[in-house]
Amino acid sequence: MKQEITVALAGNPNSGKTSLFNALTGLNHKVSNFPGTTVEKKIGYSKLNAETRAQIIDLPGTYSLYPKSADELVTYDILRNKAETNFPDLVLFIADASNLKRNLLLLTQVADLGVPVILALNMVDLAERKGVFYELDILAKELGIPVVSINARNKEGISKIKNLLLDESKHKKVTYFNINQVDQNLLNEIGEITDKKNPYAALQYAINAGVYLNNKAKQINAAFEKYNFNPKQFQELEILQRYKVIDEAVRLSRRQKTNHVIKNITQKADVILTHRIWGLVIFLSLLFLVFQAIFSWSAYPMDLVEMGFAWLSETIEKSLPDGVLNDLLVHGVVAGLSGVIIFLPQIIILFAFIAVLEDVGYMARVGFIMDRIMRPFGMNGKSIVPLISGMACAVPSIMASRSIENKKERLITILVTPLMSCSARLPVYTLLIGMLVPETAKWGPFNVHGVVLMAMYLLGFIAALASAAVFKLFVKTKGSAYFIMELPGYKLPVWNNLLITLYEKGSAFVVGAGKIIVAVSVILWAFASFGPRGNMRAIDQKYATLAMSADATVSSEELAAQKSAERLQASYAGEFGKWIEPAIKPLGFDWKMGIALLTSLAAREVFVGTMSTIYSVGGGAEGDDLNTIKQKMMAEKNEKGEPLYSIATILSLMVFYAFAMQCMSTLSIVKAETKSWKWPIVQFVYMTALAYVSSLIVFNIFS
Amino acid sequence: MKLSELKFNQIATVKAVHGEELSLKLFEMGLLPGEEVELENIAPFGDPIAIRVGEYKMCLRLSDANCIDINVK
Ligand SMILES: Nc1nc2c(ncn2[C@@H]2O[C@H](COP(=O)(O)OP(=O)(O)OP(=O)(O)O)[C@@H](O)[C@H]2O)c(=O)[nH]1
Numbered sequence: 001m002k003q004e005i006t007v008a009l010a011g012n013p014n015s016g017k018t019s020l021f022n023a024l025t026g027l028n029h030k031v032s033n034f035p036g037t038t039v040e041k042k043i044g045y046s047k048l049n050a051e052t053r054a055q056i057i058d059l060p061g062t063y064s065l066y067p068k069s070a071d072e073l074v075t076y077d078i079l080r081n082k083a084e085t086n087f088p089d090l091v092l093f094i095a096d097a098s099n100l101k102r103n104l105l106l107l108t109q110v111a112d113l114g115v116p117v118i119l120a121l122n123m124v125d126l127a128e129r130k131g132v133f134y135e136l137d138i139l140a141k142e143l144g145i146p147v148v149s150i151n152a153r154n155k156e157g158i159s160k161i162k163n164l165l166l167d168e169s170k171h172k173k174v175t176y177f178n179i180n181q182v183d184q185n186l187l188n189e190i191g192e193i194t195d196k197k198n199p200y201a202a203l204q205y206a207i208n209a210g211v212y213l214n215n216k217a218k219q220i221n222a223a224f225e226k227y228n229f230n231p232k233q234f235q236e237l238e239i240l241q242r243y244k245v246i247d248e249a250v251r252l253s254r255r256q257k258t259n260h261v262i263k264n265i266t267q268k269a270d271v272i273l274t275h276r277i278w279g280l281v282i283f284l285s286l287l288f289l290v291f292q293a294i295f296s297w298s299a300y301p302m303d304l305v306e307m308g309f310a311w312l313s314e315t316i317e318k319s320l321p322d323g324v325l326n327d328l329l330v331h332g333v334v335a336g337l338s339g340v341i342i343f344l345p346q347i348i349i350l351f352a353f354i355a356v357l358e359d360v361g362y363m364a365r366v367g368f369i370m371d372r373i374m375r376p377f378g379m380n381g382k383s384i385v386p387l388i389s390g391m392a393c394a395v396p397s398i399m400a401s402r403s404i405e406n407k408k409e410r411l412i413t414i415l416v417t418p419l420m421s422c423s424a425r426l427p428v429y430t431l432l433i434g435m436l437v438p439e440t441a442k443w444g445p446f447n448v449h450g451v452v453l454m455a456m457y458l459l460g461f462i463a464a465l466a467s468a469a470v471f472k473l474f475v476k477t478k479g480s481a482y483f484i485m486e487l488p489g490y491k492l493p494v495w496n497n498l499l500i501t502l503y504e505k506g507s508a509f510v511v512g513a514g515k516i517i518v519a520v521s522v523i524l525w526a527f528a529s530f531g532p533r534g535n536m537r538a539i540d541q542k543y544a545t546l547a548m549s550a551d552a553t554v555s556s557e558e559l560a561a562q563k564s565a566e567r568l569q570a571s572y573a574g575e576f577g578k579w580i581e582p583a584i585k586p587l588g589f590d591w592k593m594g595i596a597l598l599t600s601l602a603a604r605e606v607f608v609g610t611m612s613t614i615y616s617v618g619g620g621a622e623g624d625d626l627n628t629i630k631q632k633m634m635a636e637k638n639e640k641g642e643p644l645y646s647i648a649t650i651l652s653l654m655v656f657y658a659f660a661m662q663c664m665s666t667l668s669i670v671k672a673e674t675k676s677w678k679w680p681i682v683q684f685v686y687m688t689a690l691a692y693v694s695s696l697i698v699f700n701i702f703s
Numbered sequence: 704m705k706l707s708e709l710k711f712n713q714i715a716t717v718k719a720v721h722g723e724e725l726s727l728k729l730f731e732m733g734l735l736p737g738e739e740v741e742l743e744n745i746a747p748f749g750d751p752i753a754i755r756v757g758e759y760k761m762c763l764r765l766s767d768a769n770c771i772d773i774n775v776k
């Protein structure tokens with residue numbers, strides 16, 4: 001036996017491939033109860049015995065080898081090409097035993113490509129609940145391949161699978177469809193054009209090439225015409241013949257304990273959850289609950305984080321000698337970090353809610369409920385998943401749009417997803433909402449902060465719909481639009497996995513945001529602390545003489561604060577802020593906000609860190625916790641002596657952050673997914689313009 | 704009769720699917736002539752609908768359900 005074998009996991013969407021992948025490799029890739037969770041290939045390794053290991057490739061689920069969407073194409077691209085380095089020695093096919101017939105269609109297609117296949121019958125627990133089980137040896141005999149039953153969720157049957165992977169004598173190539181019913185001359189010609197020996201693989205590639213792959217499409221179409229071959233008719237015939245074979249295998253091996261179909265929990269729950277009125281009410285209440293929870297559940301852990309940082313900055317300040325390093329750490333790094341890390345609890349709560357909704361199987365229902373609403377905007381029910389997970393982060397959400405079949409609907413979804421308020425805006429909103437409404441404000445039993453936050457998220461959603469309606473007029477791609485989606489049965493979340501996932505997301509946030517913020521804070525601190533030599537020296541001298549002649553009306557502390565403020569204005573950062581101020585003044589922003597807008601391009605949450613750094617450097621400063629940033633910001637006056645952060649300015653700033661495209665990672669994923677620079681540029685321009693104009697309007701209405 | 708006209712608690716079998724692209728997609732999803740279907744839910748705005756196809760549940764729009772001929776049992 002070889003030292004390493006390559007095994008691909010293939011199967012219908014939501015059949016448990018990634019669950020099995022995780023069980024085999026010990027990794028923790030995303031599993032959720034939604035068809036279309038995995039949208040790119042993932043590689044991991046599994047030790048089979050002392051000498052042999054398997055390279056395991058997890059693939060997106062697909063219903064057939066005639067891909068209809070971008071995620072299905074990923075799978076097809078791996079399986080079609082024997083020259084591909086990741087081409088598997090063996091396909092481990094994962095089928096949902098509670099719905100075996102449909103699952104086996106793909107199995108027969110994969111086997112006909114000429115790869116050995118092993119069948120893992122998954123979700124036998126669900127089948128059993130319906131009173132269904134399969135005689136494995138009969139099924140194996142009928143299909144001509146080895147069959148094992150497993151439970152990927154509970155990691156049952158993993159050793160059976162490993163043994164099968166090791167036992168090369170059981171890796172069999174079988175065929176199910178008789179390709180010789182197709183004109184031999186056509187097959188020869190197609191074989192030559194596509195350079196494939198296996199005639200079924202060649203014909204299939206040719207059919208897909210016409211639709212998707214574009215290369216050699218002309219030659220292929222000419223060949224099809226020459227032999228009067230209708231690909232659609234052929235596919236139909238192929239599917240029906242395959243189902244005949246499958247029907248027979250299933251009929252012989254299937255045992256049903258009870259004879260009638262019992263209405264299960266899923267159906268009972270759906271009667272309410274997708275109900276004409278209750279369905280919508282429950283959906284909105286769930287969202288409401290999320291935003292309430294973000295504020296009420298996070299108060300205590302946020303206090304803890306805050307206290308931790310206050311202690312840290314005090315300790316550093318005391319234990320290091322006065323000087324540049326002390327200043328940099330306290331006013332630059334710690335101030336910036338604490339400003340953002342404090343939001344970790346809120347972000348975890350948001351992630352947890354979204355993960356639970358996905359795990360339970362509710363997300364597919366949201367798609368079902370919302371399809372009718374999304375349609376006039378050039379999207380479909382499947383678009384709701386990227387939009388809702390966009391409340392956490394736009395990057396994976398934009399990738400998730402791969403499961404949308406129609407290219408136009410997919411593109412529109414990609415373009416508007418970043419308008420959904422992501423978790424990086426959460427710190428900005430929280431800080432600003434805190435300046436608008438006192439923390440303890442309640443409307444009846446509800447936390448007003450939560451209500452305003454939900455309003456901001458709804459604003460993002462409405463803007464996304466409105467922009468989609470505009471794009472619908474301009475984006476020209478054809479292709480029929482349908483909304484055909486499996487609605488998987490409800491399941492309990494796997495709590496263990498959920499905790500691991502939250503831990504990973506949490507640390508990713510701390511590390512990712514942490515790195516950016518440390519870097520930005522250091523740079524910002526430097527630019528805010530130093531300035532053109534002459535100017536800075538002039539200020540120092542001015543205050544030195546002032547201190548000498550100090551009259552009793554001004555305390556030395558006040559003098560120090562004034563000096564810091566003036567130095568900040570004269571610094572490089574201050575100069576930049578002053579330079580950009582004319583452009584943002586109409587929106588109600590001052591030069592300090594201008595600096596924060598610039599640094600936000602590194603990541604939106606940096607806004608808060610920047611504000612803490614600026615006010616820390618510029619304010620003489622003692623504590624660095626959020627409340628004092630908030631208080632310092634609220635104490636700030638404009639040149640007329642009115643509070644700088646008026647309602648108009650705060651609202652304008654919130655709207656700006658809701659709409660502006662300030663996320664480089666999003667732009668680069670859009671570039672990758674659309675394979676062109678055009679769309680990220682369009683997105684940047686339209687979102688920034690939308691932000692500017694909306695802020696302008698809001699500021700003028702409220703001031 | 705069309706699938707779009709199916710009522711709750713009626714069980715039917717699929718007779719034919721019209722439209723090349725639609726029929727391929729639906730066949731691949733297991734909705735093919737002879738298969739049993741049953742209406743399970745209607746979305747809040749009356750469209751789309753959720754049906755049981757054989758052993759599982761899926762949803763589709765009324766306009767597509769309108770292209771599917773069925774026989775009520
Ligand atoms: N009851 C039960 N649930 C399972 C079993 N295996 C997986 N699941 C659940 O099925 C759902 C789908 O699992 P995934 O592993 O994400 O499925 P997948 O095939 O990777 O799905 P896609 O990436 O969308 O193609 C999750 O909710 C799993 O917890 C099983 O044997 N029994």
Ligand SMILES: [Mg+2]
Pocket residue numbers: 017018019030031037038059060061
């Ligand atoms: Mg998966």
